[in-house]
Amino acid sequence: MKRLTMTLAALASFLFLATTLWATTSPQRMFTPEEAMTQLKAGNDRFATGHAIHPNQDRQRRIFTTSKGQHPFATVIACSDSRVPVEILFDQGVGDLFVIKVAGNVMDVDEVGSAEYGVDHLGTPVMLVLGHTHCGAVTAVVQNEEVHGSIPRLVDNIIPAVTKTKNDHPKLAGDELVTAAVVNNVWQAISDLLSHSPATRVRVAAGTLKVAGAIYDIDTGKVTWLGTHPDQKKIMADAGPAEVSHDAQQADHKDNVQQDTAETQHAHEVETETVPENVEKGGMSNTLWFILILLVIILGAVYIKSKNKQE
Ligand SMILES: [Zn+2]
Numbered sequence: 001m002k003r004l005t006m007t008l009a010a011l012a013s014f015l016f017l018a019t020t021l022w023a024t025t026s027p028q029r030m031f032t033p034e035e036a037m038t039q040l041k042a043g044n045d046r047f048a049t050g051h052a053i054h055p056n057q058d059r060q061r062r063i064f065t066t067s068k069g070q071h072p073f074a075t076v077i078a079c080s081d082s083r084v085p086v087e088i089l090f091d092q093g094v095g096d097l098f099v100i101k102v103a104g105n106v107m108d109v110d111e112v113g114s115a116e117y118g119v120d121h122l123g124t125p126v127m128l129v130l131g132h133t134h135c136g137a138v139t140a141v142v143q144n145e146e147v148h149g150s151i152p153r154l155v156d157n158i159i160p161a162v163t164k165t166k167n168d169h170p171k172l173a174g175d176e177l178v179t180a181a182v183v184n185n186v187w188q189a190i191s192d193l194l195s196h197s198p199a200t201r202v203r204v205a206a207g208t209l210k211v212a213g214a215i216y217d218i219d220t221g222k223v224t225w226l227g228t229h230p231d232q233k234k235i236m237a238d239a240g241p242a243e244v245s246h247d248a249q250q251a252d253h254k255d256n257v258q259q260d261t262a263e264t265q266h267a268h269e270v271e272t273e274t275v276p277e278n279v280e281k282g283g284m285s286n287t288l289w290f291i292l293i294l295l296v297i298i299l300g301a302v303y304i305k306s307k308n309k310q311e
């Protein structure tokens with residue numbers, strides 16, 4: 001009996017040490033939405049004040065993200081404008097941001113799909129819609145400029161924001177009107193995403209995703225943070241129950257989930273000193289399995305021992 005007690009004590013110690021070690025060295029920690037926002041704000045502060053540190057831009061980072069996969073901490077949709085370089089203005093590097101660039105930062109079908117890849121497949125805790133000052137796409141709609149080719153179908157997405165701005169502020173004109181329309185265009189994109197993406201709504205409702213707006217000033221380099229959509233609750237309620245849609249989404253994305261699992265397992269092999277903080281969550285489930293199996297073995301040993309003693 002003494003031997004059994006010692007064995008159990010040794011196993012319990014091993015279990016404790018193994019789980020502690022796993023918890024402290026596991027690369028599975030993911031930013032919360034608040035932490036991700038803090039990273040973006042700090043990065044923009046560094047950039048705008050001339051103190052950029054240009055992180056994660058060397059060869060080692062390329063090798064790391066190639067072998068271990070991408071684990072960006074924010075999905076960002078921004079205008080294609082060449083003066084809005086997203087990684088630079090947030091002072092981030094390779095594999096840090098999942099960026100969608102499209103003229104006027106609109107959320108049409110392809111952009112919603114790309115955003116879902118970022119927030120749902122890659123699991124970024126933040127979805128940022130970034131408008132910018134002096135936006136040519138918004139200005140073109142405000143001034144009712146004649147556009148050709150495929151551009152009319154693009155600016156269709158901006159028209160509701162401009163119409164709303166003109167209706168709400170009939171006295172605004174010129175730059176002031178464009179500035180107000182740029183903000184409303186950000187809200188429009190967020191509204192379009194929340195309305196058309198059940199996967200996004202599920203994550204917002206669960207508190208694992210923050211969908212926020214911001215405006216980048218191409219002159220000062222500073223980002224003005226707008227926060228979440230003022231009507232987020234209403235938009236999500238009008239779009240229907242997220243839970244029901246999520247079930248359908250789960251079925252649709254079965255392949256993606258399986259691929260995610262493979263990527264997560266792959267990430268376990270990451271060396272601790274080069275692990276970025278913003279890596280995928282969910283690794284503790286393997287630890288739990290490990291504990292469970294060991295507990296079963298211990299209980300089995302106790303049972304067999306006590307049975308032998310009775311005999
Ligand atoms: Zn623009």
